[in-house]
Amino acid sequence: MSEYANRIFKAIADPTRREIFHLLVVGSALTISQISNSFDISRQGVTKHIKVLEEAKMVGFKPQGREKIIYAKPEALKEVKDWLSFYDKFWDDKLDSLGKFLDETS
Amino acid sequence: MNTAVKDTIEKTKWFAHSIDKVWNAITETDQVSQWLVPTDFRAEVGANYTLKNPEDNCDMVTGKVLEANPYKLVYSWINETSKDVKTTITWNLVQENDGTTLTMVHSGISKYSNDDTPKMIESYSGGWQRCFDNLGGILS
Secondary structure, eight states, X not given: OOHHHHHHHHHHTSHHHHHXXXXXXXXXXXXXXXXXXXXXXXXXXXXXXXXXXXHTTOEXXXXXXXXXXXXXXXXXXXXXXXXXXXXXHHHHHHHHHHHHHHHHTO | OHHHHXXXXXXXXXXXXXXXXXXXXXXXXXXXXXXXXXXXXXXXXXXXXXXXXXXXXXXXXXXXXXXXXXXXXEEEEEETTOTTOOEEEEEEEEEETTXXXXXXXEEOGGGSOGGXXXXXXXXXXXXXXXXXXXXXXXXX
């Protein structure tokens, strides 16, 4: 799988990151503090999530006064065009889950 | 043949478990629901099934069981985001080295249109689009 597709899959694998991205998509651009308040997680935690989203090119930054605001770039999702690589990872994950399931139910 | 290779994902994995235990895990409704996705899957030829996204309870995949005889299971696999494309999943189990070798083949993947990929990825990752309600607007 391409490195870039991997980053997108990593970015969307986490529920909090998906919620943050969703908030930025349906709402407006927000600062780290505003995101932090909306989710009741620390600024540091938000910063980490934003970094992962940025690596996947799913968010961008604009300066606003002393802070910078973060905006969503949903078009990034269009870059993942490869069904084969998606399903390759999907089945790897699912067979791992199957292995764990079998081990746990011995 | 390159085209055939590109159209198919094949995974082989060995489990330190009996063939019947692995067979039950891939055929019984409550077990499949635990490691794959919540589903009403029944391993009876002709039975329709639906895979639900555990996060939002939206339909992700539907299909029909085409073959279910120990130790081979075949079913169609149709993504909700690309309903006109039918792919096929084939499971084969072989008893081997005090365990079970599982082979899974997902074929027909090249029939998917790449235009549908973002929708499909969202349908699997769930969370920010509830059953694709707003997706068209966001991506356009």
